Amino acid sequence: MTTRIGVVTFPGSLDDADARRAVSLAGGEAVPLWHRDKSLRQADAVVLPGGFSYGDYLRCGAIARFSPVMSSVLEHAREGMPVLGICNGFQVLCESHLLPGALIRNDHLRFVCRDQRLRVENAATDWTADFRTGQEITVPLKNNDGGYVADERTLDELEETGRVVFRYLDGNPNGSRRDIAGVTNEAGNVVGLMPHPEHAVEELTGPTTDGLSLFTSVLKKLVTA
Amino acid sequence: MTRVVVEVMPKPEILDPQGQAVQRALPRLGYQGVLDVRQGKRFELEVDGPPNRETLSRVEEMAETFLANGVIENFTVRVLDAAGAEVLSTDPVAGAAAGAGNSGTEGAR
Amino acid sequence: MTRVVVEVMPKPEILDPQGQAVQRALPRLGYQGVLDVRQGKRFELEVDGPPNRETLSRVEEMAETFLANGVIENFTVRVLDAAGAEVLSTDPVAGAAAGAGNSGTEGAR
Amino acid sequence: MTRTPLDTVAHAERTPEDGQPWAELGLKEDEYARIREILGRRPTGAELAMYSVMWSEHCSYKSSKVHLRQFGEKAPESEALLVGIGEQAGVVDVGQGYAVTFKIESHNHPSYVEPYQGAATGVGGIVRDIVAMGARPVAVLDALRFGAAEHPDTRRVLPGVVAGIGGYGNCLGLPNIGGETVFDPCYQGNPLVNALCVGVMRHEDIHLAKAAGAGNKVILYGARTGGDGIGGASILASESFDSDKPSKRPSVQVGDPFQEKLLIECTLEAFAEGLVSGIQDLGAAGLSCATSELASNGSGGMRVELDTVPLRDSSLSPEEILMSESQERMCAVVEPAKAERFLAVCEKWDVTATVIGEVTDGDRLEIYWHGERIVDVDPRTVAHEGPVYERPYARPTWQDALRADSPETLPRPRTGDELRAAALELVSAPNQASTSWITDQYDRYVLGNTVLAQPEDGGVIRVDERSGLGVALATDGNGRYAKLDPYEGARLALAESYRNVAATGARPLAVTDCLNFGSPEDPAAMWQFAEACRGLADACRELGTPVTGGNVSLYNQTGETAIHPTPVVGVLGVLDDVSRRTPIGFTEPGQLVYLLGETRAEFGGSAWSQVAHGHLGGTPPAVDLERERLLAEILIAGSRDGMVDAAHDLSEGGLLQTLVESCLRGGNGARIVLPDGADPFTLLFSESQGRAVVAVPRSEEVRFTEMCAARGLPAARIGVVDGQELDFQGQFSLPLDELRSAVEGTLPALFG
Numbered sequence A: 001m002t003t004r005i006g007v008v009t010f011p012g013s014l015d016d017a018d019a020r021r022a023v024s025l026a027g028g029e030a031v032p033l034w035h036r037d038k039s040l041r042q043a044d045a046v047v048l049p050g051g052f053s054y055g056d057y058l059r060c061g062a063i064a065r066f067s068p069v070m071s072s073v074l075e076h077a078r079e080g081m082p083v084l085g086i087c088n089g090f091q092v093l094c095e096s097h098l099l100p101g102a103l104i105r106n107d108h109l110r111f112v113c114r115d116q117r118l119r120v121e122n123a124a125t126d127w128t129a130d131f132r133t134g135q136e137i138t139v140p141l142k143n144n145d146g147g148y149v150a151d152e153r154t155l156d157e158l159e160e161t162g163r164v165v166f167r168y169l170d171g172n173p174n175g176s177r178r179d180i181a182g183v184t185n186e187a188g189n190v191v192g193l194m195p196h197p198e199h200a201v202e203e204l205t206g207p208t209t210d211g212l213s214l215f216t217s218v219l220k221k222l223v224t225a
Numbered sequence B, C: 001m002t003r004v005v006v007e008v009m010p011k012p013e014i015l016d017p018q019g020q021a022v023q024r025a026l027p028r029l030g031y032q033g034v035l036d037v038r039q040g041k042r043f044e045l046e047v048d049g050p051p052n053r054e055t056l057s058r059v060e061e062m063a064e065t066f067l068a069n070g071v072i073e074n075f076t077v078r079v080l081d082a083a084g085a086e087v088l089s090t091d092p093v094a095g096a097a098a099g100a101g102n103s104g105t106e107g108a109r
Numbered sequence D: 001m002t003r004t005p006l007d008t009v010a011h012a013e014r015t016p017e018d019g020q021p022w023a024e025l026g027l028k029e030d031e032y033a034r035i036r037e038i039l040g041r042r043p044t045g046a047e048l049a050m051y052s053v054m055w056s057e058h059c060s061y062k063s064s065k066v067h068l069r070q071f072g073e074k075a076p077e078s079e080a081l082l083v084g085i086g087e088q089a090g091v092v093d094v095g096q097g098y099a100v101t102f103k104i105e106s107h108n109h110p111s112y113v114e115p116y117q118g119a120a121t122g123v124g125g126i127v128r129d130i131v132a133m134g135a136r137p138v139a140v141l142d143a144l145r146f147g148a149a150e151h152p153d154t155r156r157v158l159p160g161v162v163a164g165i166g167g168y169g170n171c172l173g174l175p176n177i178g179g180e181t182v183f184d185p186c187y188q189g190n191p192l193v194n195a196l197c198v199g200v201m202r203h204e205d206i207h208l209a210k211a212a213g214a215g216n217k218v219i220l221y222g223a224r225t226g227g228d229g230i231g232g233a234s235i236l237a238s239e240s241f242d243s244d245k246p247s248k249r250p251s252v253q254v255g256d257p258f259q260e261k262l263l264i265e266c267t268l269e270a271f272a273e274g275l276v277s278g279i280q281d282l283g284a285a286g287l288s289c290a291t292s293e294l295a296s297n298g299s300g301g302m303r304v305e306l307d308t309v310p311l312r313d314s315s316l317s318p319e320e321i322l323m324s325e326s327q328e329r330m331c332a333v334v335e336p337a338k339a340e341r342f343l344a345v346c347e348k349w350d351v352t353a354t355v356i357g358e359v360t361d362g363d364r365l366e367i368y369w370h371g372e373r374i375v376d377v378d379p380r381t382v383a384h385e386g387p388v389y390e391r392p393y394a395r396p397t398w399q400d401a402l403r404a405d406s407p408e409t410l411p412r413p414r415t416g417d418e419l420r421a422a423a424l425e426l427v428s429a430p431n432q433a434s435t436s437w438i439t440d441q442y443d444r445y446v447l448g449n450t451v452l453a454q455p456e457d458g459g460v461i462r463v464d465e466r467s468g469l470g471v472a473l474a475t476d477g478n479g480r481y482a483k484l485d486p487y488e489g490a491r492l493a494l495a496e497s498y499r500n501v502a503a504t505g506a507r508p509l510a511v512t513d514c515l516n517f518g519s520p521e522d523p524a525a526m527w528q529f530a531e532a533c534r535g536l537a538d539a540c541r542e543l544g545t546p547v548t549g550g551n552v553s554l555y556n557q558t559g560e561t562a563i564h565p566t567p568v569v570g571v572l573g574v575l576d577d578v579s580r581r582t583p584i585g586f587t588e589p590g591q592l593v594y595l596l597g598e599t600r601a602e603f604g605g606s607a608w609s610q611v612a613h614g615h616l617g618g619t620p621p622a623v624d625l626e627r628e629r630l631l632a633e634i635l636i637a638g639s640r641d642g643m644v645d646a647a648h649d650l651s652e653g654g655l656l657q658t659l660v661e662s663c664l665r666g667g668n669g670a671r672i673v674l675p676d677g678a679d680p681f682t683l684l685f686s687e688s689q690g691r692a693v694v695a696v697p698r699s700e701e702v703r704f705t706e707m708c709a710a711r712g713l714p715a716a717r718i719g720v721v722d723g724q725e726l727d728f729q730g731q732f733s734l735p736l737d738e739l740r741s742a743v744e745g746t747l748p749a750l751f752g
């Protein structure tokens, strides 16, 4: 039986089809989830994809957080179900307080799309086990509001407990505190990151295929669990 | 019907890239002597009901759960009368506290 | 040093997609009875100099040329005293007029 | 608020002598007389509103029509063309059952007034055109022209335009895969913002805008209608209302890309379920256009209850509602039995939808306001029988002097050091420098099918994941060439765009164009326009690529001074397998560098003459379309058969510019040996057409050169990919690091 990975579509989600493609390429079964339905359709894990849910009006992710599907995601995430938030999905996870901190306007106030080098700082989460800690990867980055912020105490705690998962290399693209590109919760099942691993899964369309490992990681974890 | 204004500002300890960009730009445009700029949001709401405490606390709840993100922002709610004068507003301390209150702890609704 | 607040709101006749998105979301969050929402910006400035007419008109000029986009936005400037009370503010009509004034014609700065 | 009586049809019949503000609405006296003649009475205010917008230059093409006809008359036979000129966008067969629709449109003036919103709503408009054909939009391109890079107003306009294009396109989830950025003082006060959108569908899903079938429902869906863009109609409104009415109407439109994203998804879902009989997007002229065009393209008439239109501003008069250009709206014709399901699809996507009328048996378009008839017209007279002008045109008196001012006499760099300095100056000048400050603000990855995007020669999008079928697109235009010779300038624009598409390995199939010119009332500008149309139509015939649609933007001038005539041409090509696409970068040391084509001393309108001397004069480079076709065949075969690893066409800035870009893109230098006897300056800076540089793997050299020899295309081996310098042996050398900072630094220094 293949592992089912749900991919949520909110109004304004854009990278949902890409996330489903990445799941399939990694060998999983991608299950489309609709924001108005509470049902997770027996998904074993959930991806909140990138995009501009609700136009990113008010604050990115602020409106999507209240959709019916999110109450199920929150419930299951607390029970240990793997959840990955990419870009807008990361913003939704922060707005939902599943992950600490918040994402604010890029410090240069422009949208930025570029191939971004990252270091994997924690290869022990549900979504990063197929990496090595310290591994350097390149995946696309594209956002308006990618500046990761939290108060100093929270940032210190994240560092001390190894909850910074990805860090920017070769220059900070958006003013994120401590070059943070992605973080995880205490249990390591919920991961959020600004860059887009789902756009680095095919030689033809991505700068690398480094992003595939996030999806293979979770599939292995779910099979052995 | 009552007019209510909600002001949402980045917390002082949180980076404010937009305010900083404005401050940096001003001298280039020939405006000297602006020592600090912070940029936030201002909402004007038209709400059913009279300009009373109850309306105020309804909007405070909206601001706390939705219009502001307590992790990074504080808010103030002002209830106006027909002439546009303020009749009631959030106690600034309570408002800030309410804002801070949902940081990191509030979960699903 | 004077604290000045600049409030920038979309002109009433201009589409405000942000305010509309907020308004549409509210009933889903369980908040009924909000008939209209408009979303604008709020700037808090710390400015050299006393809280007088001159400071007001300096900031009005900044608002007109830079903080607000006169084609689509109106603004109000409020000069506050040390206690945070308003001591002076833009004549709302003049503010609106100033805002409209640069529409379409504003060229180089 | 007291109202004067509603100007109903009955009222208009009773008051034939009432004065009407036709001149203020932009109508000419004879046009107004013609309307009265068509109706057999004076028009009502609402009718006058409709005729005046639909008969405007923008909607009726009254000055350009007689020239645009050539695109149809001279159109080459093309099996690929499924829907030709005249529909909202043309449709091209790209094989395997797929059809592609693409179109370019201008939003020049609005982008000058309010750069962010003007450019954003420009993208919104062209995307709706594509959706209305039943296609899923898959990519956008943007062709931009600004005033001098250093001019302070450019610092206002450019960042706003770029942020607006990015803000809208990124939020819609459409990858931006290419475009142009040009600076020239002639565009000061008249920036050009041309946006292209391409969409994909299956053959059976092509939809045309028409309203057939009596009893079918007319459904307006999307954003509420506000007072956007109705400056003109307010003149009418102020006649029928007291002056205390809030008559301030917005001068600019604000876009809501989120609303448009929902509109796209809900429209495509309705198409997929077979719920739509006809559809039309609302753009210029809003409901006036949508109702009259839907009705006149169908078989019956139409009846609309205008007071059912959902409003953002309840004070709008019927005239204003008819003229409103509020964004993010569409109009569908739906069979009664399917209307409920259509509304349910809209509800699923949180899109407001309202039945505003129905298709009738008759042949009249009738519009009612609270039960009273305010419009009763033959919709064809509104939509298709607008005035047509044969505007006088004349070759400008200055044209000869301009052409006589040849660049031959301009001082040229001679020594290695002089050439090096000229080279650095050229490649770092705003028109040649890297545009990454701009293009990094555009999402090029979304949808996961982008195979090539800027700074490649053309953008390439995968259409079918299994077969690898894909399309390539490029836009080009050179106003400097066109100013020297508008006929040749249009042909040059096509040649370059065609060459860019072929360089990716794609077979060019079809053309869209955006013709940006000055005032048609100026015989000189009209001559430029006529010449450009003639040139483009001739060139399309010669290359076998039909024009499938496009856009005309006139009156681009400040006072007496018009912009350079600027025909922008977009070419669509197809690749049967996108994994064979050719990038521009030199990626492997050891690749052999070949220059294809012939180089003559051609500097008229060149980048060098502009950068080094601020000069514009002489004649543009000669066009040889047979040669372009041959070059394209070689590039396509080279890609298909794996004979070339990289290809980059030569255009503005000549060989030098091309080599610099290929080196920087691939991260490798090259050692270039200039052929014996060649003049280094001419070889490096000339802009002769029909040329490209290719990188050939050593193992393919024989096969590749034999192919070129057999087909008769000159191919000269000029060097090899190697090291971290671009070295012109015996002349000068440019380390890649130095080149990169020169080329990358220009735009951030100006706009960052």
Ligand SMILES: Nc1ncnc2c1ncn2[C@@H]1O[C@H](COP(=O)(O)OP(=O)(O)O)[C@@H](O)[C@H]1O
Pocket: D141, D142, D143, D144, D176, D177, D178, D179, D180, D181, D435, D438, D439, D453, D454, D455, D456, D457, D458, D475, D476, D500, D649, D651, D652
């Ligand atoms: N405004 C823009 N939007 C998107 N891409 C752009 C823009 N301006 C330039 N580009 C891209 O930058 C690259 C270089 O542009 P240009 O020198 O005009 O190309 P070419 O000479 O091949 O037509 C191309 O890939 C082009 O598509």
Ligand SMILES: [Mg+2]
Pocket: D456, D457, D500, D648, D649, D650, D651
């Ligand atoms: Mg090119």
